[in-house]
Amino acid sequence: MRRMNEIKKFLLPAAAMFIFSGCTEEFLSDTEVMGNTTIVGRMAEKSQTRTCIGSDGTSDVSIYWSPADSIGVYGERSKNVLFVNRNTVASAEGQFVGYLSSSAPLYAYYPYSKENAGADYTSLKGNLPLVQYFDMSTGSLQGDYKVGVPQNSQSEDGAYVFDFEHLFSLLEFEINATGTALEGDRLERITLTLPDGRQAGGEFTFDASTKNVVWGTAPANANVMDMVWTDKPALTNGSQYKGYITCAPVIRSGDEIKVTILSEKYEATFTRTAKIDFAANACYTLPLTLANYTEITDGTGLTPRAGISSFKFEVANNAGKILGTKLVACELTNGVTTTTSPVTEEVLNIGEDNTISGCIPYLYDFNLVPTFDVAEGVKVTVNGVEQKSGVTAQNFSKPVTYTVTSGTESRDYTVTVTNTGLPVVIVNQSASIAGGTWKTWAETGLQIRSKDSDWPEDDYISVYNADGTVNVDNKACGLRLRGNSSQSYPKKPFAIKMVKKAAMLDMPEHKRWVLLANWMDRTMLRNRVVFEMAHQLEENNGGQLAWNPHGRNVELIYNGIHVGNYLLAEQIKIDGDRLNINDAYEDVIEDNPAAVPADCGYLLEFDDYYDENCRFLTSNLHLPCMLKDDVPWEDGSAFRSYVEDKVNGVDKALKPGLFEGDADYPAAAAILDIPSLIDWWFVHELAMNGEYRHPKSVYMYIDGKDGKLCAGPVWDFDYQTFPNPDGINSISREFGGSYASLSYDASSMSKWLCSNYSFDERWTGVTEPAHDDKPYMWYPLLLQHEEFKAAVKAQWLVSYPKLQQVVASIRAFAEENRVSDSYNYAMWPLLDGRRTAELSPYVIDFSGDEKMTWNEAIDSMVKFYQNRLETMNALITNGSF
Structure with a gap:
């Protein structure tokens, strides 16, 4: 019925x-x-x-x-x-x-x-x-x-x-x-x-x-x-x-x-x-x-019918290739956080035109076993070879044509499987630890070693090119946290020490590498773009900087969890393939115990964290100077006296007005490598990285060959740089206060950062860095001298056209990372108005693009760069210092 x-x-x-x-x-x-x-x-x-x-x-x-x-x-x-x-x-x-x-x-x-x-x-x-x-x-x-x-x-x-x-x-x-x-x-x-x-x-x-x-x-x-x-x-x-x-x-x-x-x-x-x-x-x-x-x-x-109704890759059939855990952003009562979620499969999309496609962002091994659904009695083949769902593997590094045949029709499906187009780095951390503590990475559920842990040698790293070919094949290494404020962010940065030297992604072999999280960087490109700015000004490109780090954006898998887009970069080290100066111990003292300080090279960092073993405050400005490699540093050591006298010689020669005596620019110029200081300054002012005011991450070195104090390499540009004033002011108002320690407005964008300098008379007898000062290293003092300004104007004529080329690099880097951003931002949302409580303990400044879309953020970076470059060109050309 x-x-x-x-x-x-x-x-x-x-x-x-x-x-x-x-x-x-x-x-x-x-x-x-x-x-x-x-x-x-x-x-x-x-x-x-x-x-x-x-x-x-x-x-x-x-x-x-x-x-x-x-x-x-x-x-x-x-x-x-x-x-x-x-x-x-x-x-x-x-x-x-x-x-x-x-x-x-x-x-x-x-x-x-x-x-x-x-x-x-x-x-x-x-x-x-x-x-x-x-x-x-x-x-x-x-x-x-x-x-x-x-x-x-x-x-x-x-x-x-x-x-x-x-x-x-x-x-x-x-x-x-x-x-x-x-x-x-x-x-x-x-x-x-x-x-x-x-x-x-x-x-x-x-x-x-x-x-x-x-x-x-x-x-x-x-x-x-x-x-x-x-x-x-x-x-x-x-x-x-x-x-x-x-x-x-x-x-x-x-x-x-x-x-x-x-x-x-x-x-x-x-x-x-x-x-x-x-x-x-x-x-x-x-x-x-x-x-x-x-x-x-x-x-x-x-x-x-000769049709495929579903096509996917199940975790159970692709162990170690399709990951069983993914990071997802979850909205909780107190804001947005990231947590892990189990995954059983990656499902591809079946299009109108008989195409089957999908992006698995971390995919590095394209030999996969698909699971597909067809009607009973329908035959599926690839190049004439019958395919069994959940059994037959194919290499998907290139599109694969699946032919589906029933009694009445035949249909070809083109299956395309992609990753984000970036290399994939896989690190597997062991359970060993010494000299430090385990830290809980709450967002991933992983336990990771603290920054002060001893280096293990039983972690392993593999690097795959985007096409799945092997770049580094399961090499032994050690992993631990790195960074200062950045290690408190949700997305953690890491340091790597290889057991044996290894080259990575066209970067020369070395033991020491870093994985920069760039969490506060909406574009994920600021460090890489600044590296490119510095490369344009290096000696081998007609500039005055010696060497600066290289890096590549990668997808990182940490102990089986895809944790997003990272910058795999060279760590700043003395080495023939990095900062090529004589290492005090390895190159000099170990081979010649009778070596004198002038035979050695010294890598210095000016940073108010002031946390290295070998350190001192300069005599007048009290700049926090640290040696990145230990040398004999006991009181009275000739090596200590050599470094301190060299740095303090600049400090004493360039006297600010509150100190007695006249400034002696020729004496300072005899110690400083003026050309490298100028190009280094161009990079920082162009990116508007105001951190050299306190200072932080300011690297210099003394090459034993001539004893000059040289500027570089550049480092640490992941936030507070490439500012968008409207965005900064908007976010600051939203968060109910001023989160920008620099006043970004039309006036600040049209002048030098170091014009904000100040010298505090409370420095007499201080033993720790003054975090609230603004000396901007020695630049405000150098700019009081006509000889230095003349050198800046002359050097700008060479540097300016090289820096103009960086806009094309920004666009190229952006296209390279476009697909990756959609996955990374879904895992690591930055600012959406709900992270106030989480951000306030450690965020000081914003760049103003934190709430922008990817396209908006890239356009903002390009616009800022072009405007700032032309502003600097006008200031220098007009002699406005």
Whole structure:
């Protein structure tokens, strides 16, 4: 009885007598749409007419006009005049406005067409597509034509009321696949095959006064109509899917109609008899509960299709390649945090054009076993070799073509699997620890070694190029935390010490490397861009800096968890392939115990963390100076005296006004390598890295060959740099206070950072760095001397064109990291207005791009760089120091 009830309902008219129409192709702006005549368009039966689908909460189909719908209007002396709906929302009555030549409107039709220019209202042209497309999310339809005539003279407000009727029938499909082979499959199309000789669509002419339709020459298969679901909805259990198609009213009672439903896996076919004659201006419902049809349940009407309905990589079948844990950002009561989530599979997207694609951001081994879903009896091959779901592996480093064959058809699918396009670094940390403590990395659930831990030798690192080829093959190393304030951020930075030297990603071999998290850097590129600025000014490029670190953005997998985008970079070290000076111990003292201090090279860092073993405060400015490599440093040591005398010699020669005596620039210039100081200063001022004011991460070195105190390498530009003042001020206001220690406004962007310097008279007898001072190293004092300013102007002529080239590098780096950003930012959200409590303990400054999209942040960086470069060019050229 259930089946009989369904049959009785088949092709009976629905209660709603409304037809849909497709959205107009004519869209005019508010300033363009004007007129002297208004037509109120409504439906003849119930004043419900529209051009896209929606629901009014009843079983009826509600129909409304859409904004910018257009109609063609005829008057006594006007032909095919464009009228456009002025309503801004979908509405039951359209307010159409246009120009008529001093006559009342007589006839109207929808949709307006330029093709009917000059045509009489009795012979308008149209085309009813035999293949129509429908998307459940938008409800847009094709092929609806309406004609309207006025129902009265002008109304009180001067508008003419037109009742519109539809020329054709509307068919509403209601598909439910629960309990059938199609359940869970993706719906592609439904096809209606009418009796031979019937014309369901094609080109036609119509009369706007009589609604008479005259069909043109019938196209091939004019009795076959297709409705394609562009969104391919999945036929889930218990759900019903509606679709709509416009059809010529040519179906008659007793017609045998073949219904074909195509899903990705099956072709389901059955035949039913129409119980009523179709009429224009009516909607007919076709209930298709597939479990009620014997042809579907017994399989006689089912044909397996050559289709793949799902394609994925399961963790269980791809151990060590597809990760079972991922980081996700979760919104909690007190803000956003990051946590781990179990993963069982990576699912690829199946496209309309038989493409299957997906990005697995960390993928480094492309030899994978896919799991795919096809109909029973369908054969799947690659290059003629049969493929078994969940069993047969393929190399997906290049697109792979899967050929799917059923008894009636064959289809090729091109499967493309990508990563973010970045190299992948895999580190595996052992359980050993000595001399330090384990720290909990809360966001990942991992235990990691503290910065003060001894170096283990039983961790391992592998590096893969983006194409999956091996760059570093499972080399022994040690891993531990690095950084100062940055190690307190959610995304942790790491230091690496190789057991044996290794080259990485075209960077020369060495033992010491770093993985910079760049968490406070929305672009993830600031350090790398500044490295590139410095490279442009290196000696081998005609500049005055000796060596600066290189780095590559990579995807990092830490103990089986993908933790995002990191910068794998060279750590600043004395070495023939890095800062090429004589290492005091390794190059000199070990081989010659009688060596004198002038034989050695010394790497210095000026940093108010002041946490190295060998350290001192300079005599006048009390700059915190530290040696990065230990040397004999006991009191009275000749090595200690040599370094202190060298640095203090500058301090004493460049006396600020609060000290007695006159400044002696020649004495300072005899100690300082002025050209390297100038190029180093260009880099910091260009990036507006104000951290050299206290100072932090200011590296200098003494090369034993000539004893000069040289500037470089550059380091630590991940935040407070490349500022966007509007963004900084906006975030500062949002957080309820000033988070920018530098006052960024139009004035600050047009002057030197070091013009903010100050010298504190409280320095007498101090033993620790004064964190609130602003000496900006020796630059404000150097800039008081004409000799130094002249050297700056001369050197700028060489440096400026080299720095202009960096804009292209910023864009290139951005493209390289574009895909990675979408995954990294999803794991490590920066600022969204909900991290106040978490950020306030350790965030001092912002760069102003923290809430921008990726494109906005990159554009902000480029704009800042170009503006700052030209500002500096003007300042230097004009001698404004």
